[in-house]
Amino acid sequence: FQPKVLAGRRLLITAGPTFEPIDPVRGITNHSSGKMGFAIARAAAEAGAQVTLVAGPVHLPTPRGVRRIDVMTAQQMFDTVLPQAGQHDVFVATAAVADWRPASLSEHKIKKEGKKQAPTFELTENPDILAAVASLAQPPYCVGFAAESEQLLAHARAKLLRKRIPLIVGNLGPATFGRDDNSLLLVDAHSERPLPADGSQADKLTLARALMTELAQRLAA
Numbered sequence: 459f460q461p462k463v464l465a466g467r468r469l470l471i472t473a474g475p476t477f478e479p480i481d482p483v484r485g486i487t488n489h490s491s492g493k494m495g496f497a498i499a500r501a502a503a504e505a506g507a508q509v510t511l512v513a514g515p516v517h518l519p520t521p522r523g524v525r526r527i528d529v530m531t532a533q534q535m536f537d538t539v540l541p542q543a544g545q546h547d548v549f550v551a552t553a554a555v556a557d558w559r560p561a562s563l564s565e566h567k568i569k570k571e572g573k574k575q576a577p578t579f580e581l582t583e584n585p586d587i588l589a590a591v592a593s594l595a596q597p598p599y600c601v602g603f604a605a606e607s608e609q610l611l612a613h614a615r616a617k618l619l620r621k622r623i624p625l626i627v628g629n630l631g632p633a634t635f636g637r638d639d640n641s642l643l644l645v646d647a648h649s650e651r652p653l654p655a656d657g658s659q660a661d662k663l664t665l666a667r668a669l670m671t672e673l674a675q676r677l678a679a
């Protein structure tokens with residue numbers, strides 16, 4: 459039984475990778491499975507929240523009671539999130555958004571035949587969805603995620619300041635992408651604490667539920 463600690467709250471969540479096309483059959487993406495974001499969407503709905511989940515290309519079922527919008531690219535995710543962010547109380551950015559996309563999209567498949575040299579691709583920067591939502595005039599409570607291979611706390615706190623958000627969730631676990639277990643570090647401006655509290659691993663749904671309890675407390679404070 460989950461107490462309805464988020465009853466009446468509206469949560470907007472991004473999840474999964476983005477896919478940045480190079481030509482009609484190829485693109486740039488990453489190994490994000492979307493599992494953490496989908497677990498958060500499920501836990502939020504269980505806790506009584508109205509949940510909108512904006513998902514990149516993933517192979518996961520939509521959690522019960524969750525409104526899901528599928529997108530491919532970072533720009534599509536941005537265009538979907540920004541107009542509705544202001545109507546939500548909380549924005550949780552779990553998506554592993556591609557930092558760059560090919561500067562131009564080839565209309566036809568790039569062929570190997572007849573080319574002396576391998577092609578090169580120019581990249582251009584994608585918009586930072588979380589930073590854009592956080593800088594709205596009346597932003598929702600913004601929660602970011604940080605996947606780092608070293609110096610998690612320092613990087614997480616730097617990210618908090620750079621994006622002007624109140625809470626960052628760091629992944630402590632090794633190579634968390636695609637796994638069911640994870641270990642988190644909650645970082646705000648003044649403090650940090652591991653989840654689970656003893657720094658062990660827990661499955662992503664258990665962590666998501668604990669995170670929703672934490673979120674409810676912060677919204678009520």
Ligand code: C5P
Nearest residue numbers: 551552553554555585586587588602603
């Ligand atoms: O800047 P960095 O990618 O390290 O920050 C990670 C956090 O920012 C995550 O919460 C991620 O979902 C979000 N993000 C975003 N849009 C981007 C890049 C990251 O919303 N273009």
